Amino acid sequence: MVSALDRAWIPRGVVRAPLTRFxxxxxxxLGVFAVGAYAMYxxxxxxxxxxxxxxxxxxxxxxxxxxxxxxxxxGAFFTGFLLYVLRKKELKAVINSAVVLGLICYSGAxxxxxxxxxxxxxxxxxxxxxNAHSMLAEVTFCIxxxxxxxxxxxxxxxxxxxxxxxxxxxxxxxxxxxxxMVVFALIGTLLSFFHQxxxxxxxxxxxxxxxxFREGFAIWPSTFFLFILSAIAxxxxxIALTTWLVExxxxxxxISAEAYDTLARISGKMLMLYVLMKSLDTLFWLNQTAPxxxxxxxxxxxxxxxxxxxxxxxxVILGLLPGLALIHAPLRAKRPVLLAAALAACxxxxxxxxxxxxxxxxxxxxxxxxxxxxxxxxxEFAAFGAVVAYGVLVYSFSFRYLTLFPQERELTRAELxxxxxxx
Amino acid sequence: MFPWVYGFxxxxxxxxxxxxxxxxxxxxxxxxFLAVFRSVQDFRRGKARQIAWQSHFHxxxxxxxxxxxxxxxxxxxxxxxxxxxxxxxxxxxxxxAIETAPPAxxxxxxxxxWVRPAGxxxxxxxxxxxxxxxxxxxxxxAAPPAGTVLEANAPAFTVRKKxxxxxxxxxxxxxxxxxxxxxxGWFARVKPAENYSDVHLLRGHEATAWFQREVDRLQMAxxxxxxxxxxxxxxxxxxxxxxxxxxxxxxxxxAEMLLDS
Numbered sequence: 001m002v003s004a005l006d007r008a009w010i011p012r013g014v015v016r017a018p019l020t021r022f023x024x025x026x027x028x029x030l031g032v033f034a035v036g037a038y039a040m041y042x043x044x045x046x047x048x049x050x051x052x053x054x055x056x057x058x059x060x061x062x063x064x065x066x067x068x069x070x071x072x073x074x075g076a077f078f079t080g081f082l083l084y085v086l087r088k089k090e091l092k093a094v095i096n097s098a099v100v101l102g103l104i105c106y107s108g109a110x111x112x113x114x115x116x117x118x119x120x121x122x123x124x125x126x127x128x129x130x131n132a133h134s135m136l137a138e139v140t141f142c143i144x145x146x147x148x149x150x151x152x153x154x155x156x157x158x159x160x161x162x163x164x165x166x167x168x169x170x171x172x173x174x175x176x177x178x179x180x181m182v183v184f185a186l187i188g189t190l191l192s193f194f195h196q197x198x199x200x201x202x203x204x205x206x207x208x209x210x211x212x213f214r215e216g217f218a219i220w221p222s223t224f225f226l227f228i229l230s231a232i233a234x235x236x237x238x239i240a241l242t243t244w245l246v247e248x249x250x251x252x253x254x255i256s257a258e259a260y261d262t263l264a265r266i267s268g269k270m271l272m273l274y275v276l277m278k279s280l281d282t283l284f285w286l287n288q289t290a291p292x293x294x295x296x297x298x299x300x301x302x303x304x305x306x307x308x309x310x311x312x313x314x315x316v317i318l319g320l321l322p323g324l325a326l327i328h329a330p331l332r333a334k335r336p337v338l339l340a341a342a343l344a345a346c347x348x349x350x351x352x353x354x355x356x357x358x359x360x361x362x363x364x365x366x367x368x369x370x371x372x373x374x375x376x377x378x379x380e381f382a383a384f385g386a387v388v389a390y391g392v393l394v395y396s397f398s399f400r401y402l403t404l405f406p407q408e409r410e411l412t413r414a415e416l417x418x419x420x421x422x423x
Numbered sequence: 424m425f426p427w428v429y430g431f432x433x434x435x436x437x438x439x440x441x442x443x444x445x446x447x448x449x450x451x452x453x454x455x456f457l458a459v460f461r462s463v464q465d466f467r468r469g470k471a472r473q474i475a476w477q478s479h480f481h482x483x484x485x486x487x488x489x490x491x492x493x494x495x496x497x498x499x500x501x502x503x504x505x506x507x508x509x510x511x512x513x514x515x516x517x518x519x520a521i522e523t524a525p526p527a528x529x530x531x532x533x534x535x536x537w538v539r540p541a542g543x544x545x546x547x548x549x550x551x552x553x554x555x556x557x558x559x560x561x562x563x564x565a566a567p568p569a570g571t572v573l574e575a576n577a578p579a580f581t582v583r584k585k586x587x588x589x590x591x592x593x594x595x596x597x598x599x600x601x602x603x604x605x606x607x608g609w610f611a612r613v614k615p616a617e618n619y620s621d622v623h624l625l626r627g628h629e630a631t632a633w634f635q636r637e638v639d640r641l642q643m644a645x646x647x648x649x650x651x652x653x654x655x656x657x658x659x660x661x662x663x664x665x666x667x668x669x670x671x672x673x674x675x676x677x678a679e680m681l682l683d684s
Contacts, residue, residue, distance in 0.1 A: 004586065012587075012683075013675030129430045132440040141444045148451060160482070169462065171475040176461040183454045187447060403482075410484050413675045420669050 009163050009401050013409035015252060015416075016400050025396065029389040036386020039379040040115045048118060050379040059357045061376040062116045065384055067199055067353040069105040070143070071227070072346060075235030076102020076150060077185075077192035082266070084185035093259040096157050097246075097404040098239050103150040104394050108387040110147060115383055135198040135205065142195030149188045153181070157402050193228055200227025203356045210293040211300045212360040214285060222281045223356070229277060233270035234349040236263040237326075237342035244339055246399060252412060254405040261329075264338050268326025271345055275319040282311065303371040306359050314355065318348030472577035473506075476592070479682070480506045487679050491515070491533075491625055494632040506576060507533045507682075509623040530624035531633065532594030534682045536579070538624060541612060546595060548579075549609035553637055557677045558582050558589065559663045566602040566610045573597050573613060575623065580610075585665055587674045589683050594624060637680065 006019045016022070042050045053060040079098040082088040114120055127144070130137040159165060159174040197220065203212040204221025214221040240263040247254050290297040301308040322341035325331045332338045362372045398404060424431065424441065431437055465474055480488065490501035491509065498514070509515040529537040535554035539547045550558070567573075567580045579593035596616035603610050625633050641664075665673050677683075 007586065008588075012678050013671070015671055128424050128428060130424060130440070132434075132436045137440070145444065145447055145451065152451070152455060160478075165475075165478075169466065169471065171478045172465050172471050173458065173462045175474045175478050176465070177455075177458040179461075180454050180458055183450065187450055191447065406482070409675060413672055416669055416672045416675075420672070 009161065011162055011401070011403045011409070014412050017250070022396070022400060026393060029392045029396075033386045033389035033393065036382045036384070036389065039382035040111075040386060042379055043115050043383065044118065044120060048116075050377060052374055052377045052380065057361050057372055057374045059361050060374060061380045061384060062112050064354055064357040066109045066112055066116075067357060068350045069387075070109050070196070070199065071231040071234055071349045071353060072238040073102045073105025073109075073235070074192060074196060074231035075239040076105075076153075077146070077188040078232045078235045079239065080153070080181075080185040081189045084182040085189070088262070090259060090262045093255045093405060093407050094239050094243060094263065096402070096406070097243060098235075099150060099153045099157060100395055100398045100402075100404060101239065101242060103147075103154050104391040106143060106147045106150055108391055110143065111390070112383060112387050135202040138198040139195045139202070142191045142198065146188055146191040146195065149184050149191065152177070153184055153188075156181070157398070157404070161402055192231075196228045196231045197224040200224050200356075203360060206360070209360055209363070209365055210290055210295045211363050212356060213289065213293065214281065215289055222277075222284075226274070226278055226281060229270065229274040230349050230352060233267055233274045233323075234346050236267040236270075237322075237345040239263055240267070241339065241342045241346060243405070246395075250399070252408060253415060254408045254411070256407055256411070257333075259407070260335070260338060261332060264326045264332040264342065265329075267342065267345060268323055268328075268332065271319065271323035271348075272327060275315060275323050278315055278319065282315065300363060303363060304373075306355075306362065306371075310351065310355055310359070314348055314351045318344045318351060322348070472574050476576040477506045483679065483682060487682065489636075491629050491633065494636055495629045496632075507623065508576060510620050515622070528626075529630070530594070530621050530626050531630045532575075532592060532624055533633070534592035534594070535637075535680060536591060536594045538594045538621065539609075544614070545600060546597065546613045546615055547609040548573075548594060548611045548613055550591070550605065551634075553634075553641060554591075554681065556641075556664050557673070557680060558584060559665065566604060567599055568602055569599050571599045571602075571611075573599065573611075585670065585674075587677070589677060589681050592682060595619065595621070640680070641676075 003019050010016050017025070039050070051060065051062075076098045079091050079095055083091045083095050114123060117123070117126075126137075126140050130141065156174045156178050159170045165171050165174075200223035201216075201221055203209075204214040204216060204223035206212045212223075214223050216222045216224060240260055243254055243260075286297040290300070298308070300306075301311070322344035325337055325341035326345070332341070358374070362374065364370055364372075426433070431441075465471055485502050488503045488507075490498055490503045492498040492514070493501040501514075503512075505512045529539050531537050531551065535551045537549055537551050539549075541547050571579075573579055573593040573595060575594060575596050576592055578590040580591055582589045582591060595613055596619055597613040598616075599611045600614050601612040603612070665677075668676065
């Protein structure tokens with residue numbers, strides 16, 4: 001009975017795991033979520049002393065991972081922009097999955113921010129009394145508005161569910177909403193451009209921390225533009241990577257080789273542009289910005305484990321090399337190379353966010369300061385685990401009951417045919 | 424946030440910040456409102472079923488949306504973007520302007536239903552041979568009762584088999600005056616609507632070309648499954664295909680051939 005009901009909600013022509021196996025999978029992640037929810041409750045009810053952050057080390061694991069998931073979630077707006085505005089039709093194969101990933105990344109980041117900021121009953125103060133001169137105010141408004149846009153973009157995917165589409169009017173609304181999707185794609189692009197930028201700009205304007213401080217254009221430091229570029233470079237790679245992961249877990253082919261190639265090509269081009277701009281920016285900072293503020297740049301890399309290797313790995317190993325692999329057609333045609341390069345691109349952005357949050361906070365800023373150390377508490381790990389579990393659960397249910405990959409049906413049928421022929 | 428809220432000042436920073444975000448919020452709200460308003464308008468104008476079909480149609484693979492003129496080789500590779508409603512299609516109007524008269528006999532809808540004038544002003548509507556092979560006898564279908572209003576491309580009735588459900592699309596606009604279990608080949612006698620037109624239905628050589636392609640497609644699926652007869656060596660498709668094809672393949676193939684996404 002339950003199995004028949006479950007089957008009736010699964011899109012036609014695709015194969016999903018048996019309900020019991022899906023139940024076990026959901027149960028596992030619900031367990032992780034429950035532990036994290038308890039940790040969040042502790043932080044909200046008692047305060048942030050449950051974390052290992054303090055007045056000096058104000059940005060910890062949560063902000064570092066928030067910045068990372070927001071960067072990786074950029075695939076949603078960038079794919080939407082390429083598909084609806086620039087009409088890159090081949091990206092239709094992944095747009096639904098990109099929207100769900102974006103929704104998970106942004107809503108997860110919002111939840112963890114809410115725990116980090118605390119005082120949830122006063123959350124509306126952020127919107128009602130914004131500090132218009134703070135980059136964070138812009139980030140708050142943009143992320144909130146963009147999350148709303150992502151929710152709206154999720155509605156057509158939801159309404160196309162096999163059962164829901166039969167309810168009178170749902171498909172009509174979906175149709176009309178879909179016709180206006182270009183507006184949401186443009187708004188999403190505008191909002192993402194500014195909040196990705198402002199998240200970078202936030203560090204670039206820290207005059208008291210010369211390791212992060214950068215000069216720039218008008219009111220925007222160079223990190224504003226580098227954050228945007230790195231996010232749109234890593235976004236398509238993250239989509240390719242997650243799609244491959246879902247393919248492995250579900251043991252299904254979900255998108256064609258052409259779709260992988262398009263994602264890799266776009267990611268590679270943007271990554272090369274990012275590496276070029278990042279290299280120029282770093283050279284300018286090493287030779288101009290840092291010395292002008294009284295700090296020879298090499299001194300920043302003399303503390304603890306944060307040596308110059310971080311810079312080399314970030315720009316060359318996790319930037320230039322994957323960029324070259326992704327723009328070179330014969331190389332990216334090899335799936336292991338493509339996936340390794342996509343993974344490296346995502347790791348490069350992660351390292352960049354790590355350097356700007358954790359390393360910036362750790363480095364001394366006054367002559368009598370020492371390198372600060374920080375290791376997150378179990379509550380910090382658990383709270384982020386809850387967000388990961390939430391993401392896995394939302395994606396799992398979406399994948400099971402909604403059409404996230406329009407090509408899956410044809411690919412599944414071809415696969416079933418082939419298997420039958422082999423038998 | 425607003426001029427009357429504590430902390431606001433009429434500086435360029437505040438005005439630009441608040442102005443931009445209120446504009447964005449307003450754009451989002453207006454766009455959603457527009458979608459709701461248009462949906463209500465669609466309902467009032469009776470376009471709901473047509474739109475639902477368009478939505479289903481665009482979810483179908485491109486190979487299932489081949490233009491009728493692509494089947495006959497007149498327009499190579501053309502994909503229909505009009506929901507198979509050739510009554511509104513300028514390309515079809517241009518290409519058929521030179522035709523003299525439609526051949527007699529059945530007119531086919533791409534969802535594997537057919538229409539034939541009964542001679543008394545009504546039309547007989549039935550499932551073609553391919554649909555019958557895929558779904559079994561029409562008797563298993565809940566044939567729509569007399570008085571049911573049909574709309575071309577809108578669902579006419581639903582067939583349930585082996586836990587799967589398929590909706591059969593109506594080939595014509597009209598009202599059912601008599602329903603039948605399909606034992607005589609048809610499942611409904613329909614009184615056509617006043618503005619009835621059969622321009623969108625396949626006929627003559629294009630129906631033959633389309634039917635051949637559909638048979639080929641079925642054959643392609645069938646010949647890859649062990650134990651299936653092959654038309655290429657003179658065999659014929661016999662029996663119920665739902666019993667022969669793997670369940671996943673049968674359901675997916677049936678749905679696609681019946682244009683049920």
